[in-house]
Amino acid sequence: MKKIMMASHTATLPTHIPTSKLNPDSVILVDDDGLETVVGSSAFIYNPDGGRIFGGSPTDQHYQRLVRALLAKGLGAGDHEISVGLSAAKQHVMSFRANKSTTDLNDEATKALADAIKEIRFREGSTDGAIKTCRVRLVEDKPVSVLYETEAVTKIMPPQAQSYLVFQIGSGDWQSCCVVDRKIQHQTHRRVQGISGAEQKLKELLGLSLVETKKAWIKGERPDGTMASTVVSCEAEKSRSARAHITEHLPSLLNSLDGLHDRIGAVVISGGAVHDDVFIEQLKKEIPSDLATVTLTDLQIADADGLLDPSFACVVGIQSLGVSAAMDIGNSFLKGIFVDE
Known part of the structure; x- marks a missing residue:
C-alpha cells in the first residue's frame, strides 16, 4: 500500500x-x-x-x-x-x-x-x-x-462510537454532521470555511502576503518588518485569529444539534486540523463543557501503517x-x- x-x-x-x-x-x-x-x-x-x-x-x-x-x-x-x-x-x-x-x-x-x-x-x-x-x-x-467527506470519516470510527457530532476540518472546509446510532443525520450537515479562514484573519492582522501568512501560520513566526528581517513570534496573533474564526462559525455548527442533545454527548474532530495544536486548543475551549471533545488521535484508530493519521x-x-x-x-x-x- x-x-x-x-x-x-x-x-x-x-x-x-x-x-x-x-x-x-x-x-x-x-x-x-x-x-x-x-x-x-x-x-x-x-x-x-x-x-x-x-x-x-x-x-x-x-x-x-x-x-x-x-x-x-x-x-x-x-x-x-x-x-x-x-x-x-x-x-x-x-x-x-x-x-x-x-x-x-x-x-x-x-x-x-x-x-x-x-x-x-x-x-x-x-x-x-x-x-x-x-x-x-x-x-x-x-x-x-x-x-x-464526513460520510467517509464515519466509516473508520470504532464500534463503540455510536452517536456523536463529527467535525471534519481541513484547510478549505470545516464540515460537520451528527451521527446517531451509527446513522448519519443528513439534515444536520453544515459547512463553513476551514483553517484558511483563520489564516485570512491572521493575514489581515499582520499585513503579510498570502505566502508569508501561510509560513507564519505554520511556524508561529513572522518577519519583524525591519531591513534585517529578524524573525519574531506571532503565536499570540495566531491564537487570536483562530479564536476569531472559531467563535464566528462554531454556533451555526453546534446549532445542528437542536433536537438531538439527548443523544449526542461528544464531538469528534478529524482532518488535518488535528495536527494544528493552536487551532485545536482554541476550538476545545469554545466547545460547551457538556460535550466531550476528542480527536481521531485521541481515539488511536489503527490502519495498515499503524495509528491513523x-x-x-x-x-x-x-x-x-x-x-x-x-x-x-x-x-x-x-x-x-x-x-x-
Whole structure:
C-alpha cells in the first residue's frame, strides 16, 4: 500500500527555465501540445500567490489535472488497471453521483475520468527529468464510488462510537454532521470555511502576503518588518485569529444539534486540523463543557501503517470500500491510497 499527500497547487512552467529539482511531493504534467504544469509544493516557486479552483468534478479540466498528478505520483510509470473511490464535499456530491439512491459516479463523469487518465505523461525529480508515461484503465465491473467527506470519516470510527457530532476540518472546509446510532443525520450537515479562514484573519492582522501568512501560520513566526528581517513570534496573533474564526462559525455548527442533545454527548474532530495544536486548543475551549471533545488521535484508530493519521481519515474511509485507488482531491492537499488490485 502506498500513501501520497501533495499540495493542490499548480503552476504553468515557463518555456525556458534553469534546471531545478522538484520537491518530493511534486510532478510535472506534460500535455500533448508541450504545455508543462507542475503540481505540488514546487508550484509555489512559480506561482506563489495562486491556488486551485475550489470544488470541481471529473468533468472539469482543473479537477482532472489534479487527479492525473496524484495518479502519476501514486502509481508511477507503466500500465495500471484500478478501481476508484473519490471524495466530494457534501454540497457538491450530487454533481458526482448518478442519483440520490447510489454512491456510484454518474456516467458522464465516469467517461470523462476514464478519458483523462488513460495516458498521463509526466516528469518527476527535476524540471528536465525524463518524460514517463502512466497508462490507467478503470476496472470495468466496479463503478467509481463517491463518498462525501464526513460520510467517509464515519466509516473508520470504532464500534463503540455510536452517536456523536463529527467535525471534519481541513484547510478549505470545516464540515460537520451528527451521527446517531451509527446513522448519519443528513439534515444536520453544515459547512463553513476551514483553517484558511483563520489564516485570512491572521493575514489581515499582520499585513503579510498570502505566502508569508501561510509560513507564519505554520511556524508561529513572522518577519519583524525591519531591513534585517529578524524573525519574531506571532503565536499570540495566531491564537487570536483562530479564536476569531472559531467563535464566528462554531454556533451555526453546534446549532445542528437542536433536537438531538439527548443523544449526542461528544464531538469528534478529524482532518488535518488535528495536527494544528493552536487551532485545536482554541476550538476545545469554545466547545460547551457538556460535550466531550476528542480527536481521531485521541481515539488511536489503527490502519495498515499503524495509528491513523487524521489527515488521511477521509481517504482511509474511501479505501475501506475495497477500491485499489482511493483519492481525496482536497482544496489544499491531494491525498491518495494505492493498493495492488
